[in-house]
Amino acid sequence: MDADPVEIRALGCLIEKQRTTPDQYPLSLNALRLACNQATNRDPVVEYDESTIRDALTRMSDRGWVRLASGPGSRAVKFRHLLDEALRVSPSELAVLAVLMLRGPQTPGELKQRSERLYPFSALDDVERTLGQLIERKLVARLPRQAGQKELRYQQLLGDAAEAAQTAAPEPAVTDDLASRVAQLEERVTRLEAEVRGSSQPL
Known part of the structure; x- marks a missing residue:
C-alpha cells in the first residue's frame, strides 16, 4: 500500500477520535485538521492546512477507507x-x-501503553499476538534491531514506505575498521611490553 503521510495522519486521527471522543465523531474538516496538527501524541508534529487534508480525504475515499458522514442535526460535512x-x-x-x-515505529511496550484509550490490552502478550496477526497480513513489519536498541520496533505498512525503509536501515558499518585499529594497538602494546622486558634484563 502506498498511502502518503497526510493520508496516514488523517486516517489515524479518525480512528483515534472515534474511540476517544465518540460524541464528536464523525469529524468535520476543521476538527480533523486540528487533530492532525495537535502537538501531543503525534510524531512528527505537522501543520497541514484544510486543502491538504481535503485532498488526502479524496484519495482515501477512492481507496474505500473514508466516506462522507453527517451527525444528527449537523450542517457541516463530516x-x-x-x-x-x-x-x-x-x-x-x-x-x-x-x-x-x-506515532511512527513503536515497541510492543509502547504500543500497550499508548493504545490504552483505544483498546484495553490486558497483557503485553496480547499486543505481541496482535502484531503477529498484522504481520501475517502484511499490514505491519518488524524492523531490524539497530545498535543501542534493546527492543524490537514495529512499523505499519499502509504507507510511508520510504520512511519505513529509512528507519530500518542499518547503522553505518564501522565495526571492521574499529576492530582493525584495536588489533593494531594490541600488537603495538605487546611489542612495547617485550621491549621493556628486554631492557630490564640484568647486564
Whole structure:
C-alpha cells in the first residue's frame, strides 16, 4: 500500500477520535485538521492546512477507507473512516495500526501503553499476538534491531514506505575498521611490553 503521510495522519486521527471522543465523531474538516496538527501524541508534529487534508480525504475515499458522514442535526460535512471494514481488522488490530500511524515505529511496550484509550490490552502478550496477526497480513513489519536498541520496533505498512525503509536501515558499518585499529594497538602494546622486558634484563 502506498498511502502518503497526510493520508496516514488523517486516517489515524479518525480512528483515534472515534474511540476517544465518540460524541464528536464523525469529524468535520476543521476538527480533523486540528487533530492532525495537535502537538501531543503525534510524531512528527505537522501543520497541514484544510486543502491538504481535503485532498488526502479524496484519495482515501477512492481507496474505500473514508466516506462522507453527517451527525444528527449537523450542517457541516463530516468524515468517518472505514478501515476496519475495508481491511477486515479487529478492534485490537485497528488500535495498534492507529498508534503506529500517529506515532511512527513503536515497541510492543509502547504500543500497550499508548493504545490504552483505544483498546484495553490486558497483557503485553496480547499486543505481541496482535502484531503477529498484522504481520501475517502484511499490514505491519518488524524492523531490524539497530545498535543501542534493546527492543524490537514495529512499523505499519499502509504507507510511508520510504520512511519505513529509512528507519530500518542499518547503522553505518564501522565495526571492521574499529576492530582493525584495536588489533593494531594490541600488537603495538605487546611489542612495547617485550621491549621493556628486554631492557630490564640484568647486564
